[in-house]
Amino acid sequence: MGEKYDLTVEMGRFFAAPCGSYLTTVMDTKTNCGFRYAIVDGGLHQINYDGQMKGTQVPDMRRLTGGAGEPEDWCVCGSLCTPNDVLVRRVSTPPIERGDVLAFCRTGAYSINEGFAFLLSRDLPAVIICRDGQPPHVAREHIGLDPLNTPV
Numbered sequence: 453m454g455e456k457y458d459l460t461v462e463m464g465r466f467f468a469a470p471c472g473s474y475l476t477t478v479m480d481t482k483t484n485c486g487f488r489y490a491i492v493d494g495g496l497h498q499i500n501y502d503g504q505m506k507g508t509q510v511p512d513m514r515r516l517t518g519g520a521g522e523p524e525d526w527c528v529c530g531s532l533c534t535p536n537d538v539l540v541r542r543v544s545t546p547p548i549e550r551g552d553v554l555a556f557c558r559t560g561a562y563s564i565n566e567g568f569a570f571l572l573s574r575d576l577p578a579v580i581i582c583r584d585g586q587p588p589h590v591a592r593e594h595i596g597l598d599p600l601n602t603p604v
Contacts, residue, residue, distance in 0.1 A: 474499040474556040474577075475516070476539075478548055479531065488526045490548045495530020495537045497571040499559060510543050511556050518552040519545070528554065532571070573597045 453459060476494035483489070513528070523544040530537035539556070548554075576595040582588045 469560045470558045472559045474559045476554055476556075478550055478552040478554065480550060481548055488524055488548070490526050490528045490552075490554075491531060492528060492539065492554060493531055494577060495532045496539065497530070497532060497568050497574055498577055499539065499556060510540055512558050513540060513543055514555045514557060515545060515548070516553040516555050518547075518549055521546040531574075573601050
């Protein structure tokens with residue numbers, strides 16, 4: 453093709469793929485039929501990463517708080533009222549507790565735009581920009597969406 457036509461390759465996704473992290477807080481934990489669940493305050497409406505379909509692939513997920521103890525298998529679920537809101541079906545990590553902060557790393561610069569952020573009037577998460585050696589900068593505060601669906 454290149455010999456016959458001029459080709460242009462758009463490298464945006466290649467360069468953006470390793471950028472960005474999504475931080476979410478564990479709001480509750482439970483055990484059902486011997487399996488542990490962590491329910492976070494975000495969900496699939498706020499993050500979309502390659503291979504996410506029902507949490508079948510394990511993304512680069514790190515715990516920013518907590519983390520003591522022997523690793524256990526956990527399912528990380530979002531806060532939406534749907535069985536499809538699974539961020540990670542199974543990840544091995546030390547015991548997760550309420551209040552722990554989980555970071556989904558290398559989510560790509562597009563992940564927040566590929567989700568369906570306005571679903572059920574859930575708040576839009578804050579956007580924080582971090583650069584090496586510089587303090588974090590809040591580019592956007594949390595935005596409540598419920599006023600958009602509230603009658604005047």
